[in-house]
Structure formats: C-alpha cells, structure tokens
Amino acid sequence: MHHDQSRLRALLHAIIERLCQRHQLTLSLAVCLCLGLPAHANHANSSSNIKLPEIPSAIANETAVTASTSPKILNTQIQTTKSVSDINRLLPSETPADFSEPSLYALLDAEFAADRDDTERALTIYKQQSFKQDATAVFERALSLSLRNESVEDSLRFAKTWQDQNPDHVPAWFYVAHLALRAHDYELAGESLNRILSYDPRADLSEILIGIYPNTDEDKRELLAALQPIDSEQNASLSVLKAGLLYQFNEPEVAIVHIDRALARQPDYVPFITLRADILRKTEPSEAVIHYVSQARLRNPDSKSLYLYEIRYLLDLKQSEQAWQLLLDAHERFVDDEEITLLAALVSLDVEEYASADQLLNMLAKSPAYLDQAYFYLGISAERQQRFEQAKYYLNGVMQEDLVLEARRKVVSFELLNDDVDAAVATLEKLRKDFSLFAPDSFVMQADILWQQNEADEALRLLTRAARKYPNNEMLLFARVQLLDDKNDYIVKRTLLNHLQTLDPTNLSYQLSYAQLLLANERSSEQGLALATAIIEIRYDDPRYDNELHLQALNILAADALATEDYQQVIDYLQTPYDVFPTLRSGTLLLRAYQGQGNNEKVEALLADLQQRFSFGQRNINDRIQLY
Template sequence: MQRILIILPVLVLGACANLPEDRVPGGEPSEAPGLQVAAPESDFAAEDTVLYHLLVAELAGARGDLDAAVQHYLSAAERSSDSGVAERAARIAVYAGDNKAARRAAERWTTLSPQAPGADEVLAIIALRTGELEAATNHLQAVIRASSSLAAGFDEVSALLNREVESGKAIDVLQRLTQRYPEQRSAHYALGETALEAGRPRLALTAANDALSLSPDWRDGYLLRAQAYLATGESELGLADLQRLLRQSPEDYDLRLHYARTLLDLSRTQEALTEFQRLMERRPDDPQVTYAAALLAMDAGELEMAREYLLKMVNSGERADAAYYYLGRIAEQEGDYQGAIRWYSRAGGDYRAEAQLRISLVLAESGDLEQARARLQSLREDDPDLAPRTFAMEGEMLRSAGRLEESLAVYNQALAQSPGNTDLLYGRAMTAVSLDRLDLAESDLRQVIDAEPDNAHALNALGYTLVDRTDRVREGKQLIEQAYNIRPDEPAILDSMGWALYRLGEPEQALDYLEKAHERSEEPEIAAHLGEVLWQLGYKDRARSVWQQVLKEDPDNRFVTETMRRLTE
C-alpha cells in the first residue's frame, strides 16, 4: 500500500488530463458534473479499488469538494490495511469538520496501529467538538503517555486544547488531567498557563503554587506565579518572585529583560531605567534595549542621557527614524525649535507623518503660525487620511492664538468634509465655549458622548461647562461624576469635581479633590481654583502661595490674575 501513496500524485496528474468534462461513460449527462472517474470493474484487485477511492478523493479535494473527498478517503481506509491511509482519512475528515467520518477513520487507524498516538489526538478532537469531555480526557491522557516526556505531552495537549476549544472547556479538561497526574508539576503548569490566558488569574495562581509545592526551585513555576500575581494586581508579590529568580541567576539576560519590561508595564520608570542600563552594560549593541532605555530616560526627565542613547542609535543605523523623531522631541522640549525641525525633517518611515505634524506644532510654538498652517495644508493635500488631524491641529492653534472666529471656520470646513468626526466635534466645542457659543458647544459634545458614551474627556468638558458657565450645576456635576468613574485619577476631572462641589456650596469637600488635582498637575486653572477655595475657607496665605507658584513662571496668567482680582477687590 505504501506504493499506492507514492504513485498517487503521478496518477492524479495523468487522470486530470483524461477526465471527461460533463458526461459519464454511459453517455448520459452527469448529475454532478465536475468530478468524473470511471468506477473500477468488479474484478479489480482490492488494491486497485483502494487506489480508485484515493484518486477520486484527491481530485475532489483539489476541486474543493470536501464532502466527496472525505467519503472516498473513508472508503479507501476501510478497504486498506495500511494505517497511513486511515490516518489521512481521519485528518481530512477532522479538517472538513465531519466528526462522524473522522471517528470511523480514527477507529480504523487504531485497529491497524494500536499504538499510534496520532489516532488518540484525532479522537480527542472529535470528543471535544461533541462535548464528550471525559472521553477527550482519556484520549489526551494517551497522547501524554506516548510523548517523549510528561512535560512535552502536556505542552502538546495544551496547544491542542487552546487551538480546538474555548477556554472554559480547555480548563475543564486540564483540571481532569491534573487529578490524574497530581504529582506532576507540568500538569499544574499547563492548567495555570491556560487559566492565565483565559483571564482567570486566581486559578492560575493556585495552579502555580501547586506546581511549586512539587518543585520549590522551579524557574517556570515562579515565572507563572509572578504573572498570576501581576494579573491579580498584587504587583509587589509578582516582582518579588522575579527578584528571587534574578538573585539565583543574576547573569540571565532574558530574565532581567523580562523583569525590566514588567517594571515598565507597571509605570515604575526609574526602576525600569536602572534595569535597562544594566542590560546595556551586558549587551551594548542590543538596539531594542538601547531604544527602551532612551524612552525611559526621556520619561524620567533625563534628557541628556536620552540624547546619548538616541545618538548611539543614529550612529549604529538601528531604528534611526525613531531616533531622529525622539531627538526632535527632546530639542522641542528644550525650546530649541530650529534643532527640533532639523531632527524631525530627517525622520522617515513610520515616523515621517508624525514628525511632519510636530514641525507644524514647533512653527506655531515659535510664533510662525501662518507657516505652520501652510505646512498643515500641504500635509493634508499630500495625504488625505491626515486631513481630520491636520484640521484639528490648525483649529486648536488658532484657538490658542485667540483667533476664535478663524478657528471656528476651520472646524466648520473640516466637519463638512468629515461629518461626525468626534475629535473635530470636540475641538469645535472648545472653540465654541471660548466664543460663548454654549449652545453649539453642548450640541457638539453631546454628539461625541452619543457616539462614545465612555469618552471621559467629553463628559468632563460638558459637565465643567455647565458647572462653570450656567446655572445647571447639578446636571453638570452628574456628567463629571460619570467621567470620574471612568478616569478617577485624571487631574482635569478631579479639578472639575472640586469646582462643582465648590459651586454647590461644599468647599470642604471641594478642597480634597482640588488638592489631589494640584498634586498631579501644575495647570494654572487648577491652581486658580484651589487658591479660590483655600481663600474662601480662610486659608489666605496658602492661597497666595499656590497662586505665586504660577505667577513666578507666568506673571500675566489670566486664570490666576483674574481670580486674585475678583477675590481681592
């Protein structure tokens, strides 16, 4: 029979050239045109009959007729003593989703080759698909036994379960298997890994602990437990497990990289930077580590350090476009506008569009608003996909410059081209507030909220506008509360909550929110609000201190100067 499987592709190619188009040998039209192979004569040898069914199956598969392919493969399998034919029939039936045929072929396979682990794999898949979890568990146990090791077996089973069934069934089967292998750490690990991927970190934590109880020094067990702790929010315990492993293997580069990335995910910037610097000492030419260290240094305010790392990337040619872009960001942050433009101009690839937009911002910041607008117009002509963003930037530049009517006109033009764009609606609403067009502002913000009910910025903006500019203070506070429930640590939202409470005659409660907002942000408007509440509560020295911090940097700040004038007149 092995000869049949070897010569079959040759026969298929020959048969394809001789197939009739639309008639069977008797001369009558075919009821199912397209697949026509003469049936074997009754005196054909059994081997020729098998060959016939294999030939028809291959042709059917080539034409996309899986049902016919499965039936002919199955017929071949039932007539052949070659387990390879039965295996092929079983796998094709599984692929076609014909569980009944797959079961028959797999049973034939096990009859011909009782020790074939692949047959149990197929039977397990069929049982999983039909909801027979105990039967599936039995077959998967056979797969594990046939593997080179228990660890390899559980890896294979985990991959099969994750591929074939949803997480609930996968976990159910793995729990059954761990009951059969309670002393095998690989069983508990497989369960924990699947539970973690399924969003069940507590179950993963239990499984990791069970694995570690069997192998107290097992590296993979600690890594799994660390991930589970992090997923439950117990970050210190997760980090402790990673630190334990690092103490045992301080030279393990991949482990330290994993630890550094974990710190980064937890926003522990300074600690992450320290770890990335250690990694750079080990592998100074690793571009990914250099890049991560550069961004962390920027985030930590270590601009000289960041510049050094980015220039190293430029010199090496690794991720040079990213380096040019971030060197531009550093120059911009330092007020070196010409330097920023030079760096941004060199950024290409995925960073080109963003860099060109930043050049427009730099031009506006340096006072060349018309040149900034011209560049934005050129960008949207070159790339229409950038149009909404360039319009939003242009509108905001004009609003910041006090050219409110022009800003409104830009937003109107943009929304005529992109109606319903929430970024443009939000931008126009902010300009409308500045123009005292509160009706337009409310309409635009409500459109944003209707489209994006969880848009905390829009909820807060509308709520604050109602609190600050109308007598609908309680209605505004309800909107701010919705925003607060979504983003409770956002400084602007904390400020709005405090201001709403103050406007409702509750300055003591307002003070708590405003102090939290001021701790998180140095925005002058927040300082103005905090100072006013402190003043009204009798803490006038503290109020003056808060205001003076702003006036040192910006002596003419309108939020603070107007507040001071109103309270001291």
C-alpha cells in the first residue's frame, strides 16, 4: 500500500501537466480528474495561464491514473477554480501517519512557486521537505533549483547538511564532492573523494570532475595537496587528475607514475595517451615521444585525435615534410573529414606542394561550410605561384567575415602592383558596401593609397570625413595622427594622441607615436625618451612585445641621439637590429652615424648594402647621404 501511494505521488505531477496540455483543462479540473473527483462540465472549455515545468520522461511516459485506482480523498463536488489558492483547497491535510513523508501539497505549492519565478519560496519549501523520510527525489529537485539560483557555496552547505542526515546515501557523496571542488573547498572535497574510493576504489569520478579544474596556481596547489593522500592507484579518473596537476607544476617524473596507472586501467583511451605524450615531452627526446604516439596510433587506427596530435607535434618540431606525409595518410583514412583535408592543404602550401594543395582545396570547396576557407587558400596558393589574376578571382570570392578583410587587402595589393589605383579603390568601396563592419579599415587602406600617390592632403580629408561618420573609432583616429606633421600640426596631433591614450592607456603604438611627437618638438624630451625606452625594455617573452614597435622605438631613440651628435649611441642602438632585420630607416640612421664618425670604410660598406637591398639613392655618395 505504501509503495502504491509513493508511486501515485510521483505520477501526480506528470498527470496534471499532461491533462492540462493535451486537453486544455484548467488546473482544478486536472486535479479533480487525478483524484477521481466529479467536476463541472464547463471546466473543459476554460483555460489556465499556469504551466508546470518539464518533468523527467520516465515519469511523463507512465500511464495515467484512473479514477478507480485513485484514493477517494474528497467526496464533495468541486466547483470551478482558477488560482493556486483554489487548488490549495482541493488538496487534503495530511494524516498523522504521513507526517514523516514529504507533503504532496507542499511540493505542488513549491512547483507553482518555481513556475512563477518565486524561487525563494520554492527553495524554502523543497529544502524543508527534503529532510523528511524517503525524500531523495525531493532533495535532488531542491539541489537542482539551488544550483540554478544560489551560489555554489549555498548549494554545498545544503547538500552537506542533507548528506550528514543521510550518511548512507551514496549519490550524495558524489554531489558533495563535486560541489566542494567547484567551491574550492579542497579539504572537504578530499574527504568526500576518499570516502567514495574507500567504498568503491574504481568508482567512476568523471561526472564529479567535470568543470572543476582550477584556474589559479594557488587553487591547483590546494587541490593537489588535497588529492595527494588519497589512494588513487585503482581509480583512473583521479590518477589522471593528479597527473595533470603534477605535469603543470613541472613534476613530470611523478606525473608519469599516475598517468601509467590510469593507462593500466584504460590503455587505449586517447585523452590518457595524449596526456602521457605531453608529460614525455618534458623528459624524453622528441624521437621517443613520436615513437610512443605513433605506436598508440597504430593500435588505434581510427583515432583522428592521435593522427592530429602526431602531426601537430611534427609541425612543432619543424618537420613539415614528415607531417605532410602523415597528413596525406590521414586524408586517405578520413577521406570525408574536412578538418583533415584543410590541414593537409595548409601543410601542402607550407612545403610548397602546390599541386597537392590545390587538389585538396578544390575538394574542400565542394563543402558549403568550407567554401570560403578553400577560396582564401586557393588565392594564397595562386599568389605564391605568381598567378595574380587567378589569386584575385579566388580572393574576391571570399565572403566569410573573419577572412574577407585579409582577402580584399591582398586583392588591393595585386591591383597596386599593376598600378591600377582605380581598381584598388573600387575594391575598397565595394568592401565597405558589402561589409559595413570593415568600413573604417577600408577608409584607412584608401588613405594609404592616396598617401603613396603623394596625395597626403586628400588622404587626410578622406580620414576626417570618415571620422565624422565613425566617431571615436581608434583606427581612423590613429591613421589621421600618422598623416599629421610632427611640427606643423603639433597641437592637433598632440590632442588626438592624448584622446587615443585616454581611450586605450595601454596601447604601445599610441605611446610610441606620442614619444616621437615630443622628441620632434623638444630635443631629448624626458617624457619622450622615457616612453620610447620603456618600449625597448619590454622582454621578447612578454605578451606585450612587438618586434616592429621595438625597432620603431630604437629608430626614434637613435634619431634623437643623432640630433645631439652622439654617433656611437646611434650605432649601439641600431647595428645589431640592422644585422638581424635590416630596414631602410635603420640603415640610413646608421649611415649618418658612421659618416659623423668619419668612418669611411663603414660608410662605403653600408651604402653598398643599402643600394643592393633597397635601391638606395641615384646620384653620387654625398647627394645620396644628404637625401636621407
């Protein structure tokens, strides 16, 4: 009898919703039918705005409870009802025998509250009812609501309190362990995991560990410290978690022990294999790592992930030919896999196997999802083979937003190679018509074309008009700044640069341009020198490091040193950078420094190098030097 009543209560929620939805019944009529009560006929045509939330399909698929099997709770005629308070009156008060079990009345009240977004009331009722006898399902519903509407810490407190009252309920151990990890309560997490593994050393912890990996080193260390005492020898999930943390803390020798334990349980599980390969990369030569991954790939020939891991590792090692051959093998095995096909095409381009690249890209172009990428790289392939008209055809066909700007930029450069300025400008005009998002970029490129045509004033007017249409667009503002003269337009240029630095105080390009402006108007300006020096002092491994900006800053500092006739300082700034990455600007500054020192041997050697690299000058030596 008790079992039947529990089952009926579990079904009641589903039945009410099904009756309301399928037959457009009022809630009161649905409840009446569920309870086996007579109802007024006109209920069938009335409507209700209340909709109960979805329920598990296992319950929803249960057969409806008929009047003959429903308990005869009320014997009175129920009149039309339209509100929750009306429904409350339909439900009976519990008998003393039911006090230890969850109240059906209270649970319906909680569901109505949740449906009306009164989550505070719903949670209060559900949590209260979850501490009654045989209330596991109520606890899980309460916890689900809590996770959606409360902090992880609040959910953890509730779950832990419930678990303490129900110490033998094993699923609650998993809930508490997961929530403790999410709340960064690693001491409690360790206790819970240890309890689970003591109960079942091979328990599947994958669900517990989803989405709990810490972001900070401090949290990772705390988690590792909590896990270390736990015996994870028979548990693959926990062994892998330990291995990953140890690997991140550069303890590969210990990490390999834990990942090998996991692999002993699941030897062909690809994520475990790739983690072991990552760890081996810290302790073994590259040949050993490649051998390990290659052997694992041969044991798992249908694993695309292992192919890609080995290919990317080969590319990291600059072994492009080997990566290309393996990619062709992968393409043969995964012939319909577009990701493999694209990667094979890109590596074909990298190793200058253009016939292979074109064949693969033309295959890829048959897929609508990859058409734009195929056209973009077909354009690159044609460009490298100096088939510029073909390259323009493909690049003009690219319409994918994240590729179109670079594609049109290349088309413009091809037009300019042919001295067809009108075609280049037409390409830019069409770009901003088709993609308004890139209108500022197109104006900047068009202004650059005008500047190259010695029409700097027209370029400045174009950018000024564009800036009115796109106020506070930093790209347009900075392009205007670069066209202004450091001396004649000092006030305007300084105002714009101050505004740009207000918009983005960390932008090094703005800072460097400001430094150049200051030094152009005040020789050896302390602020200007400080800004440029700060940029050259940024280390190459700093995320802010930019090689081009570094060289520009050196040129600015060298130009200031040249103005003060500190020729050796110019050479100290620029000789090594010029040897590594020669530019015309650096070369001419060096040339003047050596000329100032009277070092004719260096002058002649550097001049010859500039003539060869940059077609420097056209007249005699003194004229050429004075020109720059």
